[in-house]
Amino acid sequence: MIEVSNLSKNFGNIKAVDDVSFNVNIGEVLGFLGPNGAGKSTTMKIITCFLKPSDGDVKVAGHSIHEDPISVKRKIGYMPENAPLYEDMTVVEFLQFVCEMRNIDLERRPSSIDGVITKCHLENVKNQSIETLSKGFKRRVSMAQALIHDPEVLILDEPTDGLDPNQKHDVRALIKELSNSKCIILSTHILEEVEAVCTRAIIISSGKKLFDGTPSELSEKSADRKVDDVFRAITTSLDVEGVTL
Amino acid sequence: MMHHTTKAIIKRELKSYFTTPLGYVFTVIFLFAIGYVTFEPGRGSFFVMRQADLSSFFRYIPWLFIFLIPSTAMRLWAEERKSGTIEFLLTLPVTVPQAVLGKFIAAWIFIALALLGTMPIVFTVAYLGKPDYGVIFLGYFASLLLAGSFLAVGTFFSAITKNQVVSFILSVVFCYIFLMAGSPPILETLSTLFPKYMVSLFEELSILNHFESMGRGVVRLSDLWFFGAMIVGWVYASMSLLDYKKAN
Numbered sequence: 357m358i359e360v361s362n363l364s365k366n367f368g369n370i371k372a373v374d375d376v377s378f379n380v381n382i383g384e385v386l387g388f389l390g391p392n393g394a395g396k397s398t399t400m401k402i403i404t405c406f407l408k409p410s411d412g413d414v415k416v417a418g419h420s421i422h423e424d425p426i427s428v429k430r431k432i433g434y435m436p437e438n439a440p441l442y443e444d445m446t447v448v449e450f451l452q453f454v455c456e457m458r459n460i461d462l463e464r465r466p467s468s469i470d471g472v473i474t475k476c477h478l479e480n481v482k483n484q485s486i487e488t489l490s491k492g493f494k495r496r497v498s499m500a501q502a503l504i505h506d507p508e509v510l511i512l513d514e515p516t517d518g519l520d521p522n523q524k525h526d527v528r529a530l531i532k533e534l535s536n537s538k539c540i541i542l543s544t545h546i547l548e549e550v551e552a553v554c555t556r557a558i559i560i561s562s563g564k565k566l567f568d569g570t571p572s573e574l575s576e577k578s579a580d581r582k583v584d585d586v587f588r589a590i591t592t593s594l595d596v597e598g599v600t601l
Numbered sequence: 602m603m604h605h606t607t608k609a610i611i612k613r614e615l616k617s618y619f620t621t622p623l624g625y626v627f628t629v630i631f632l633f634a635i636g637y638v639t640f641e642p643g644r645g646s647f648f649v650m651r652q653a654d655l656s657s658f659f660r661y662i663p664w665l666f667i668f669l670i671p672s673t674a675m676r677l678w679a680e681e682r683k684s685g686t687i688e689f690l691l692t693l694p695v696t697v698p699q700a701v702l703g704k705f706i707a708a709w710i711f712i713a714l715a716l717l718g719t720m721p722i723v724f725t726v727a728y729l730g731k732p733d734y735g736v737i738f739l740g741y742f743a744s745l746l747l748a749g750s751f752l753a754v755g756t757f758f759s760a761i762t763k764n765q766v767v768s769f770i771l772s773v774v775f776c777y778i779f780l781m782a783g784s785p786p787i788l789e790t791l792s793t794l795f796p797k798y799m800v801s802l803f804e805e806l807s808i809l810n811h812f813e814s815m816g817r818g819v820v821r822l823s824d825l826w827f828f829g830a831m832i833v834g835w836v837y838a839s840m841s842l843l844d845y846k847k848a849n
């Protein structure tokens with residue numbers, strides 16, 4: 357569903373993404389791991405056609421980001437880092453706007469909006485203006501916005517960042533529920549999350565892909581099954597006790 | 602005819618002018634200021650001239666617009682980039698030109714509504730005498746084109762920076778240069794530096810000359826071309842700039 361081939365992105369002298377390739381199919385939940393500044397968000401911004409790569413290509417459902425970005429964007433639901441939203445709108449107005457932008461059929465709009473409001477537990481705040489919502493609720497609005505057109509591809513940049521334990525649990529349950537019929541990429545710094553929801557993990561550091569495999573392949577590298585240790589060993593190339601790469 | 606994304610953006614933007622204080626503050630300041638300068642009790646004022654026309658009204662329009670329009674335009678893209686919503690907006694199935702057009706048209710409609718709010722002044726003049734309605738209509742039309750030109754300049758400088766204050770100052774300066782391009786001090790300075798044809802070219806770029814010529818009640822094709830080129834040129838430049846700079 358998503359084919360990333362030899363993707364590179366330079367910002368001046370910084371190589372934010374350096375020759376990264378991978379494929380993701382329907383039914384897969386890909387966990388995108390890496391230290392701060394590794395290039396996770398940059399890769400996601402390229403897949404969602406916000407940034408143009410310096411080199412390489414991405415195809416989503418067969419459409420290239422270079423040749424047909426509009427078709428690519430139609431296929432994707434995207435939750436950007438920090439969940440930027442139009443704060444002067446109410447939740448319902450905001451979702452209505454997304455429906456208009458995505459040209460969802462007029463008859464289907466009310467049910468689409470109600471559907472995501474229920475899925476993301478926004479019933480109690482739906483007529484509240486977004487600027488008055490707490491951080492966790494803003495994240496859920498951003499999640500709702502990404503799901504509204506029932507996309508085949510979901511790109512979620514740190515979807516559980518800043519959420520309380522209950523909300524984290526809810527979001528993970530939601531991702532699991534969606535994962536059968538969709539192709540999902542999510543980035544995270546919480547390694548238990550990878551084991552809980554992802555079918556596959558990629559670790560990148562300084563723009564380079566260093567690991568691509570299942571979460572259990574990752575934890576098997578540590579004698580005590582400590583994913584944190586494996587992550588540290590891979591991304592710092594230091595010797596970590598009990599880890600054999 | 603218009604793309605559905607452009608329409609959706611126009612609707613959202615127009616609504617935001619009235620759900621945030623910005624729209625009201627702008628309208629109130631504009632209406633008070635234009636009412637005051639039109640009927641102010643000094644020399645050359647409406648009551649002293651004893652003429653039922655709106656010449657004092659249209660004389661001051663450029664000088665109000667030069668500050669008020671950059672103040673509406675400065676937020677258009679600068680705010681979007683600062684808050685990061687540009688990433689949300691441009692990852693929806695919309696192209697940069699569609700989005701730029703939507704925001705530009707919404708701001709233009711908003712200013713047209715504010716201009717419509719000055720109708721009581723026209724009614725006052727009509728009550729007091731027999732004005733030339735053709736001249737008044739053309740004056741409004743020229744004001745709208747002037748607003749569009751300033752707005753296009755403002756859109757460009759709003760796309761250039763994340764800082765709204767910088768964007769405001771740059772647009773005021775550029776609007777001023779275009780407004781005053783035909784004034785004698787500027788032309789004299791230029792004529793010491795450049796050949797004559799360059800100076801007359803510069804004079805042609807004067808917004809004020811084109812605005813005043815329409816305000817006298819004649820439509821010259823060159824005036825229409827001028828405003829058209831200003832608006833299209835700056836809006837097009839904004840689109841290219843934004844496409845290039847959106848992520849930085």
Ligand SMILES: Nc1ncnc2c1ncn2[C@@H]1O[C@H](COP(=O)(O)OP(=O)(O)OP(=O)(O)O)[C@@H](O)[C@H]1O
Binds near residue numbers: 395
């Ligand atoms: N617009 C930009 N201009 C210059 N450099 C940038 C820009 N955006 C990102 N970078 C740089 O690219 C690198 C990758 O950044 P990116 O945001 O992709 O990291 P990340 O993996 O998402 O990190 P985090 O976990 O902190 O979110 C960083 O070194 C960052 O400073």
Ligand SMILES: [Mg+2]
Binds near residue numbers: 396397398437513
């Ligand atoms: Mg990031």
